[in-house]
Amino acid sequence: MKLYYAPGACSLADHIAMHEAGLNFDRVKVDLKAKLTEDGTPFGDINPKSYVPVVEFDDGKRLTENIAILWWVAQKAPSLAPSGDDGSLRLLEMLAFISTEIHKQFGRVFRPTSDAEATAAREKIGQRFALIVKMMRGDYLFGDKVSTADAYLFTMLTWAKKTGVDMPSELQAFYQRMRERPAVKLAFEHEGLE
Ligand SMILES: N[C@@H](CCC(=O)N[C@@H](CS)C(=O)NCC(=O)O)C(=O)O
Incomplete structure (x- = not known):
C-alpha cells in the first residue's frame, strides 16, 4: 500500500x-x-x-x-472511531465538518483574492475553532481516545500556526498533546x- x-x-x-x-x-x-x-x-x-x-x-x-x-x-x-452504535456516523460527521467548514476555508487564507477575503476566512475559521472547542469531549474530539478526525484537526492547526490564524488555548493544548504522539x-x- x-x-x-x-x-x-x-x-x-x-x-x-x-x-x-x-x-x-x-x-x-x-x-x-x-x-x-x-x-x-x-x-x-x-x-x-x-x-x-x-x-x-x-x-x-x-x-x-x-x-x-x-x-x-x-x-x-476501529479504535480510531468513537465507540457506540453511531460511532462511525459521528466520525463521518466530524470529518465532513473539518473538511468542508475548516479545510476549505484555509484555501482562502493561503490564496486570497483580496485582503477582505483573507480576513473573512480567518474569522470563519476562528468561529469554527470555537465550535470545535465546544464539541470536544475530552483530551481528544471524542473523549480520551484519539480518532482519525483528531489527525485531521491537528493538521488544520499546523496550518493555523503557519498562517497566524488565532487558536483558542484549548486547541493549543490539543496541538501539543497531538505533537507528542509517536504517530x-x-x-x-x-x-x-x-
Ligand atoms: N477534496 C480534497 C482536497 C484535497 C486538497 O485540497 N489537496 C491539496 C493539498 S492540501 C492539493 O493537493 N492541492 C493541489 C492542487 O489542488 O493543485 C480532499 O479533501 O482530499
Whole structure:
C-alpha cells in the first residue's frame, strides 16, 4: 500500500492516521507545483483530480478524498472511531465538518483574492475553532481516545500556526498533546517537517 503525499499538506492527516492504525505503507512524495511524483510520474496519471492525498492499495485500486481515507482507516482500526452504535456516523460527521467548514476555508487564507477575503476566512475559521472547542469531549474530539478526525484537526492547526490564524488555548493544548504522539512524530520525521 502507498500514500501519495506532499509535505505538510492535508495528506499529513492521513499519514498520521495510518501510523496511528499501525498500517504498513510506503510513501510517495508529490511535487504539487510540478505535478510529478518523486520518480517523475505525472501525478495526473495517478489521480486525475491532481491533488493529494491518494492511497493506493496493493491491488492497484486507489482511494482519494480525506473524508473517505480517514473513514476507511477507522474501518481498518476501529479504535480510531468513537465507540457506540453511531460511532462511525459521528466520525463521518466530524470529518465532513473539518473538511468542508475548516479545510476549505484555509484555501482562502493561503490564496486570497483580496485582503477582505483573507480576513473573512480567518474569522470563519476562528468561529469554527470555537465550535470545535465546544464539541470536544475530552483530551481528544471524542473523549480520551484519539480518532482519525483528531489527525485531521491537528493538521488544520499546523496550518493555523503557519498562517497566524488565532487558536483558542484549548486547541493549543490539543496541538501539543497531538505533537507528542509517536504517530505524529513519525509522520513529521517522514515528511521532513519541523
Ligand atoms: N477534496 C480534497 C482536497 C484535497 C486538497 O485540497 N489537496 C491539496 C493539498 S492540501 C492539493 O493537493 N492541492 C493541489 C492542487 O489542488 O493543485 C480532499 O479533501 O482530499
